[in-house]
Amino acid sequence: METSREDVGIAIRSAFLKKGTQQRFSLFALIVFSIILIYVETIEAKPLDYLRSFIKDTIYRGSVVVSLPSKGFKSVVSTVANHLNLYNEIIKLKEENAQLQEQIYDPGFLIFENKQLRQLLDEQVTSSANFVSARVILDKQSPYLNSFIINSGSNKEIKNSMAALDGKNFIGRIVDVNFFSSRVLLVTDLNSKIPVLVEPSGHHAILSGHGTNEPTLEYLPENHKVQSGNKVYTSGKEGIFSPGIPIGKVRMGTEKIFVSLFSDISQIMFVNINLGDKNN
Amino acid sequence: MAFSFKEIKFKFLELIPLLLLFFISLNGNSVIDFKFFSINVHYILIYYWVLKQPQALGYGFIFLSGIITDVVFGLPIGISALTLLIIASVAAYVRAVTVRPSLLYDWMSFIPALLIANFIYFIALYFSNYSIDYLYFFKNSIFTFIFYPFLWVIFGILINFTKSGSHA
Numbered sequence: 001m002e003t004s005r006e007d008v009g010i011a012i013r014s015a016f017l018k019k020g021t022q023q024r025f026s027l028f029a030l031i032v033f034s035i036i037l038i039y040v041e042t043i044e045a046k047p048l049d050y051l052r053s054f055i056k057d058t059i060y061r062g063s064v065v066v067s068l069p070s071k072g073f074k075s076v077v078s079t080v081a082n083h084l085n086l087y088n089e090i091i092k093l094k095e096e097n098a099q100l101q102e103q104i105y106d107p108g109f110l111i112f113e114n115k116q117l118r119q120l121l122d123e124q125v126t127s128s129a130n131f132v133s134a135r136v137i138l139d140k141q142s143p144y145l146n147s148f149i150i151n152s153g154s155n156k157e158i159k160n161s162m163a164a165l166d167g168k169n170f171i172g173r174i175v176d177v178n179f180f181s182s183r184v185l186l187v188t189d190l191n192s193k194i195p196v197l198v199e200p201s202g203h204h205a206i207l208s209g210h211g212t213n214e215p216t217l218e219y220l221p222e223n224h225k226v227q228s229g230n231k232v233y234t235s236g237k238e239g240i241f242s243p244g245i246p247i248g249k250v251r252m253g254t255e256k257i258f259v260s261l262f263s264d265i266s267q268i269m270f271v272n273i274n275l276g277d278k279n280n
Numbered sequence: 281m282a283f284s285f286k287e288i289k290f291k292f293l294e295l296i297p298l299l300l301l302f303f304i305s306l307n308g309n310s311v312i313d314f315k316f317f318s319i320n321v322h323y324i325l326i327y328y329w330v331l332k333q334p335q336a337l338g339y340g341f342i343f344l345s346g347i348i349t350d351v352v353f354g355l356p357i358g359i360s361a362l363t364l365l366i367i368a369s370v371a372a373y374v375r376a377v378t379v380r381p382s383l384l385y386d387w388m389s390f391i392p393a394l395l396i397a398n399f400i401y402f403i404a405l406y407f408s409n410y411s412i413d414y415l416y417f418f419k420n421s422i423f424t425f426i427f428y429p430f431l432w433v434i435f436g437i438l439i440n441f442t443k444s445g446s447h448a
Contacts, residue, residue, distance in 0.1 A: 035358070175354070183354050211416070
């Protein structure tokens with residue numbers, strides 16, 4: 001019995017403490033160092049933040065370079081698939097064209113009205129808010145976080161908790177800011193909880209991500225009148241985001257109330273970051 | 281000239297596990313998602329090579345690879361590094377106590393490696409206030425375990441190539 005215990009002890013010592021053949025570090029030392037790193041991650045200090053930013057920026061750039069072949073391969077596959085579908089698409093387009101030719105009428109008034117409404121919308125948004133556009137450099141949808149890495153950070157005055165938009169639709173918020181990059185946590189992520197307003201009923205709720213394409217509405221009042229097709233906007237409660245940013249449409253499930261997002265998150269290449277009110 | 285080319289070729293074969301380790305970390309492919317299941321290739325790679333050829337994957341590189349995974353996935357720095365080192369520790373212990381290695385023995389000893397690593401992973405994420413899908417991780421662990429023999433065979437072929445090269 002004594003010998004068996006000694007054997008286990010020797011095996012553990014050999015595995016953990018000795019450096020082993022051609023190993024520069026012992027496992028035990030590295031495990032302790034990892035635990036220290038996890039603890040250090042919770043400490044907020046300027047020098048540590050700079051160091052973290054530097055490490056993250058460097059790794060993101062490396063990751064972009066390493067992802068190039070797989071991105072190139074995906075692009076080739078997509079190009080080939082598009083070429084293969086050309087014939088079917090031409091037939092479909094010809095049919096659509098024929099239908100449109102039949103329905104054609106003078107759209108002058110609609111163009112004018114549309115232009116005016118667009119101007120009005122632009123004025124409403126740009127007058128109160130300040131946007132920065134950024135390119136998505138990494139969109140690794142991990143099982144842990146549904147997030148993007150964008151190529152702007154504190155160098156463009158981006159800060160934590162700012163709203164990220166696709167066009168004018170809300171898609172997530174900033175959760176990690178480095179010098180030249182930031183992480184956008186998408187509304188679909190398990191850790192995402194956004195205060196929202198459902199129109200036209202006017203109910204306040206929390207939009208909660210589940211790692212799937214459709215987040216759900218939670219904390220609605222018991223006798224709510226939310227129906228399929230109702231629009232969901234940011235409520236601006238808690239003062240985190242501007243109110244009235246469109247998010248999606250309600251889809252009633254059997255047990256949960258889902259929200260179909262206005263933006264297709266898998267297709268986003270550029271995002272707008274809402275830097276907040278210009279006046280503040 | 282032909283000799284030096286051969287030498288370079290086998291040197292490259294020896295480096296494949298290390299290149300693969302950094303490729304999957306930087307490319308964010310640690311967990312490969314299929315339609316109905318997912319596999320943690322990172323765990324299998326580290327467990328296999330630490331068990332069979334520890335000189336091919338240094339512990340320092342495993343640590344570094346974990347740090348890269350954390351940054352790419354947006355997790356607190358150190359969590360994946362700790363988990364991967366736990367997998368490496370179990371593999372190193374199994375290597376130290378195994379007299380006659382076999383697929384079945386390696387495969388069964390992969391269970392405690394997965395259990396301990398995932399337990400530490402959950403604890404670390406829990407204290408970092410990260411919500412995770414427990415069912416997803418349960419399924420991922422099961423399929424990582426099931427998939428182990430497939431990669432065991434593939435990596436075995438790679439080891440045979442390397443050995444035949446070094447003996448030639």
